[in-house]
Amino acid sequence: MKLIxxxxxxxxxASTLPSYDVPDVEVPHELAREEPPRLPEISEPxxxxxxxxxxxxxxxxxxxxxxxxxxxxxxxxxxxxRVVNLPGFRDLHPLQEAEGSQGALExxxxxxxxxxxxxxxxxxxxxxxxxxxxxxxGLMLMRAYFAxxxxxxxxxxxxxxxxxxxxxxxxxxxxxLQKVETDERGNIDVAHLRExxxxxxxxxMLTNPSTLGLFDEHIEEIAAIFHEAGGLLYYDGANLxxxxxxxxxxxxxxxxxxxxxxxxxxxxHGGGGPGGGPIAVRDRLEPFLPVPAIVRDGDDFHLDYDxxxxxxxxxxxxxxxxxxxxxxxxxxxxxxxxxxxxxxxVLNANYLLARLKEAYDLPFDRLCxxxxxxxxxxxxxxxxxxxxxxxxxxxDYGFHPPTIYFPLIVPEALMIEPTETEAKETLDAFxxxxxxxxxxxxxxxxxxxxxxxxxxxxxxxxxxxxxRAVVKYGFEDHPNLSAEHAEPxxxxxxxxx
Amino acid sequence: xxxxxxxxxxEELFRDIPEGVRFRGDLQIEPALSEQELxxxxxxxxxxxxxxGAELSFLGAGIYDHYVPAVVDAVLQRGELLTAYTPYQxxxxxxxxxxxxxxxxxxxxxxxxxVSNASGYDGATVAADACYVAKHVTGRSKVVLAEALxxxxxxxxxxxxxxxxxxxVEVPHRAGATDPDELGExxxxxxxxxxxxxxxxxxxxxxxxxxxxxxxxxxLPIAHVDPLSLGVLEAPGAYGAALAIGEGQAAGxxxxxxxxxxxxxxSRADYVRRMPGRIVGETTxxxxxxxxxxxxxxxxxxxxxxxxxxxxxxxxxxLALAGLVxxxxxxxxxxxxxxxxxMGIAAYAKERxxxxxxxxxQTTFKEFAVxxxxxxxxxxxxxxxxGVHPGYSLKRDFAGMxxxxxxxxxxxxxxxxxxxxxxxxxx
Numbered sequence: 001m002k003l004i005x006x007x008x009x010x011x012x013x014a015s016t017l018p019s020y021d022v023p024d025v026e027v028p029h030e031l032a033r034e035e036p037p038r039l040p041e042i043s044e045p046x047x048x049x050x051x052x053x054x055x056x057x058x059x060x061x062x063x064x065x066x067x068x069x070x071x072x073x074x075x076x077x078x079x080x081x082r083v084v085n086l087p088g089f090r091d092l093h094p095l096q097e098a099e100g101s102q103g104a105l106e107x108x109x110x111x112x113x114x115x116x117x118x119x120x121x122x123x124x125x126x127x128x129x130x131x132x133x134x135x136x137x138g139l140m141l142m143r144a145y146f147a148x149x150x151x152x153x154x155x156x157x158x159x160x161x162x163x164x165x166x167x168x169x170x171x172x173x174x175x176x177l178q179k180v181e182t183d184e185r186g187n188i189d190v191a192h193l194r195e196x197x198x199x200x201x202x203x204x205m206l207t208n209p210s211t212l213g214l215f216d217e218h219i220e221e222i223a224a225i226f227h228e229a230g231g232l233l234y235y236d237g238a239n240l241x242x243x244x245x246x247x248x249x250x251x252x253x254x255x256x257x258x259x260x261x262x263x264x265x266x267x268x269h270g271g272g273g274p275g276g277g278p279i280a281v282r283d284r285l286e287p288f289l290p291v292p293a294i295v296r297d298g299d300d301f302h303l304d305y306d307x308x309x310x311x312x313x314x315x316x317x318x319x320x321x322x323x324x325x326x327x328x329x330x331x332x333x334x335x336x337x338x339x340x341x342x343x344x345x346v347l348n349a350n351y352l353l354a355r356l357k358e359a360y361d362l363p364f365d366r367l368c369x370x371x372x373x374x375x376x377x378x379x380x381x382x383x384x385x386x387x388x389x390x391x392x393x394x395x396d397y398g399f400h401p402p403t404i405y406f407p408l409i410v411p412e413a414l415m416i417e418p419t420e421t422e423a424k425e426t427l428d429a430f431x432x433x434x435x436x437x438x439x440x441x442x443x444x445x446x447x448x449x450x451x452x453x454x455x456x457x458x459x460x461x462x463x464x465x466x467x468r469a470v471v472k473y474g475f476e477d478h479p480n481l482s483a484e485h486a487e488p489x490x491x492x493x494x495x496x497x
Numbered sequence: 498x499x500x501x502x503x504x505x506x507x508e509e510l511f512r513d514i515p516e517g518v519r520f521r522g523d524l525q526i527e528p529a530l531s532e533q534e535l536x537x538x539x540x541x542x543x544x545x546x547x548x549x550g551a552e553l554s555f556l557g558a559g560i561y562d563h564y565v566p567a568v569v570d571a572v573l574q575r576g577e578l579l580t581a582y583t584p585y586q587x588x589x590x591x592x593x594x595x596x597x598x599x600x601x602x603x604x605x606x607x608x609x610x611x612v613s614n615a616s617g618y619d620g621a622t623v624a625a626d627a628c629y630v631a632k633h634v635t636g637r638s639k640v641v642l643a644e645a646l647x648x649x650x651x652x653x654x655x656x657x658x659x660x661x662x663x664x665x666v667e668v669p670h671r672a673g674a675t676d677p678d679e680l681g682e683x684x685x686x687x688x689x690x691x692x693x694x695x696x697x698x699x700x701x702x703x704x705x706x707x708x709x710x711x712x713x714x715x716x717l718p719i720a721h722v723d724p725l726s727l728g729v730l731e732a733p734g735a736y737g738a739a740l741a742i743g744e745g746q747a748a749g750x751x752x753x754x755x756x757x758x759x760x761x762x763x764s765r766a767d768y769v770r771r772m773p774g775r776i777v778g779e780t781t782x783x784x785x786x787x788x789x790x791x792x793x794x795x796x797x798x799x800x801x802x803x804x805x806x807x808x809x810x811x812x813x814x815x816l817a818l819a820g821l822v823x824x825x826x827x828x829x830x831x832x833x834x835x836x837x838x839x840m841g842i843a844a845y846a847k848e849r850x851x852x853x854x855x856x857x858x859q860t861t862f863k864e865f866a867v868x869x870x871x872x873x874x875x876x877x878x879x880x881x882x883x884g885v886h887p888g889y890s891l892k893r894d895f896a897g898m899x900x901x902x903x904x905x906x907x908x909x910x911x912x913x914x915x916x917x918x919x920x921x922x923x924x
Binding site: 003014015017018019020022024028031032034036037041042044048051052054057058059060061062066068071073079082087088089091092094096099104114129131135163164170177215219243244245246247248262270271290311312313316317318319320323325332334335338346347350351367391392395400403406455459460462468469473482484488493494497 | 498499501502503504507510511512513514515517518519520523524525526527528529530532535536538539540541542543544545546547548549550551552554556558559560562566568571572574575576577578579580581582583584585586587588589590591592593595596597598599601602603605606607611612613615616618619620621622629649650652653655656657659660661662701703704705727728729730731732735744751752753754755756757769775776777778779780781782783784785786787788789790792793794795797798799800801802803804805807808809810811812813814815816818822824825826827828829830831832833834835837838840841842844845860877878881886889908911912
């Protein structure tokens with residue numbers, strides 16, 4: 001398929017613009033643009049066809065089953081798209097006076113309360129733009145909290161099963177990373193943890209249930225270790241979809257929690273974003289939250305910037321407001337029954353696990369929470385079929401592959417998260433396909449090695465992409481990569497989560 | 498299903514959760530609403546907001562009421578694009594990968610740069626990202642911000658700086674613009690300087706001189722630019738900027754009370770391996786057919802973990818896609834016309850209002866600051882009572898500007914609208 005730039009024809013355009021009877025204004029010569037940008041020149045029909053064709057070459061939750069582990073690819077209710085486009089939300093300026101934005105402020109205040117209730121913690125800031133920014137914000141809070149107490153604590157402990165964002169955030173917040181291992185049941189190795197924690201430890205970042213889809217059975221003991229040592233516990237909410245109304249991070253002993261509104265609360269993932277990463281904290285951390293705070297005063301709502309201990313701002317304005325509208329609508333459509341969402345997610349995951357545990361290796365044989373991790377280790381050893389191969393073959397059966405090669409401690413990992421919005425028939429069809437692929441591995445491995453067969457492209461050359469680094473269209477100087485010889489190779493690296 | 502799992506109840510599925518941390522109450526969330534009730538409830542909340550369709554608005558200061566064409570809405574409603582995630586599996590996601598590649602190209606064309614990522618969160622966080630790039634490229638640990646850079650942007654950089662091990666210095670504006678000599682002096686041992694073009698007051702900075710002053714002392718010049726100005730104003734790459742960043746909202750996103758929008762960050766080719774976030778590259782499949790894929794991933798958190806160039810994962814792809822559709826709708830000629838129209842109508846407003854200018858000697862783009870002779874908040878309150886929002890009170894961010902109002906005029910404001918504003922603001 002051609003790039004939009006390759007469909008461009010000089011003088012064509014889709015736009016019509018107003019022109020007013022006012023004098024022209026000249027830009028000072030030294031500041032004026034010399035060469036116009038080579039944006040597409042295309043008619044509206046061709047523009048619409050172009051993006052429609054791109055959409056048909058994209059697989060979304062609307063297309064089919066998308067069990068990408070740790071990403072919570074649930075159905076996105078369309079009513080949320082309707083309400084977010086109400087002019088009162090869509091066309092509201094973020095610097096509008098409080099009297100002119102009472103509805104927006106009230107919505108955010110209500111969402112804060114609902115999130116506080118789900119977290120079991122009293123204070124919320126909606127501002128962070130995504131989960132990883134929520135992490136960074138939480139770590140900044142830790143810094144500010146200890147600095148305020150006159151304590152020098154520079155280490156943060158992260159589990160070896162953690163998402164890559166955790167260690168990356170630790171570095172960006174200026175802390176030093178320490179890694180704690182996982183024990184043979186898939187919990188944190190408490191003995192190892194105990195050895196590591198000292199007066200230098202600022203805190204622990206933990207995903208619970210973990211990226212293995214397992215609830216840490218020693219969470220109370222872990223919390224006690226940190227709180228006795230004066231450290232703080234950070235809850236990575238990537239997997240919160242498992243435990244809403246069932247177990248609250250605040251009750252588990254966590255001091256700071258981030259939510260992923262695009263996972264748990266159904267903001268559509270948009271091909272990579274937007275997200276939303278609000279954080280909830282204990283009282284003693286509230287003074288450090290980003291400004292402005294959204295506060296209620298009688299029947300009025302306003303923004304409070306007078307927070308002398310605040311870390312400042314982590315994003316413009318109050319955060320990704322449109323994401324808040326959708327998430328608030330989502331929560332209100334469940335009401336107190338939010339627990340049923342998590343129950344269905346956990347039931348679906350366990351059902352799928354039960355159907356698949358004979359055909360694939362199961363590194364930790366326990367009931368799972370909302371997701372589980374299998375391994376293609378035996379398929380690889382006996383038939384040379386890797387997790388990547390299984391993923392590609394699943395495409396031929398009409399499914400989006402699960403997350404693969406993550407978590408890192410499981411070789412040939414396949415991390416599967418069905419979510420609560422899938423019917424049993426879909427789960428069965430997926431299980432049948434996975435089992436069939438395991439059979440094919442023995443009988444016709446080439447069929448798998450050559451997969452996918454029915455997608456717009458076959459396996460792509462990741463090595464060439466990285467080596468050539470062609471990251472924009474070059475117009476008349478654009479290289480012809482098809483003419484360059486290569487040994488097509490996809491890297492066995494984490495895909496998903 | 499329970500029988501297949503081997504448990505007798507839903508409750509039993511959660512047996513690994515210790516009793517002490519089980520939640521036994523009912524969540525204190527208001528009762529569930531049907532779809533129809535939900536829409537009504539949200540319509541009631543939305544009705545309490547004075548949006549720019551209900552009030553004649555001249556608010557800008559970083560977020561702008563530009564026209565968003567129908568094709569943007571149409572493309573964003575395509576369910577495949579709306580409900581996909583990051584294109585980890587390229588064979589499933591050629592459409593979104595190609596769209597990001599086309600977006601990267603559009604940003605490079607606008608800014609005169611060689612590399613763009615797939616998007617950052619907003620115009621403020623990309624400034625912090627750019628500082629992190631500059632720190633690693635130069636090995637220096639000071640950043641210089643022009644005071645005429647948007648306050649939201651400066652605040653976010655200051656929040657990030659301690660974690661990055663960066664010291665932040667601000668260079669004051671002189672009568673509304675930044676002085677190149679002063680900026681160059683402050684940049685002597687700095688990793689980078691960030692200035693905004695047009696700046697927060699709407700004033701055209703001497704951008705080529707600012708970039709040259711930074712380059713002379715080895716600090717990376719970073720230009721924070723309005724995408725809709727780049728049909729008429731020179732591209733940062735053409736005047737020596739090392740990175741170009743900005744808030745994408747003006748190009749294709751609704752105001753949405755501040756988000757979600759997209760931030761863009763683009764650089765010279767030298768810094769490609771220090772760029773934060775996702776980047777899509779071209780390659781081929783096993784048959785030699787053109788294909789697109791996430792690339793240069795050894796920069797990223799899921800591979801490099803604590804040594805990553807950034808922690809960013811989920812970005813703003815859908816909003817960046819809106820930007821691509823909008824820029825494709827405009828084309829180069831449309832982009833130039835929007836810039837010219839904004840400049841023309843804003844100049845008309847400046848003249849028509851007849852109020853003293855805060856910075857009388859400066860050339861401005863689509864915003865300008867006036868003195869209203871009494872506290873700006875009062876003027877805003879009175880004007881809003883007449884259905885007009887006259888602009889942003891600069892007192893919110895700047896000392897000594899109690900009576901200063903920043904008026905923003907986009908192509909959506911007509912001469913008749915300006916006449917109405919003049920009437921409302923008449924002393």
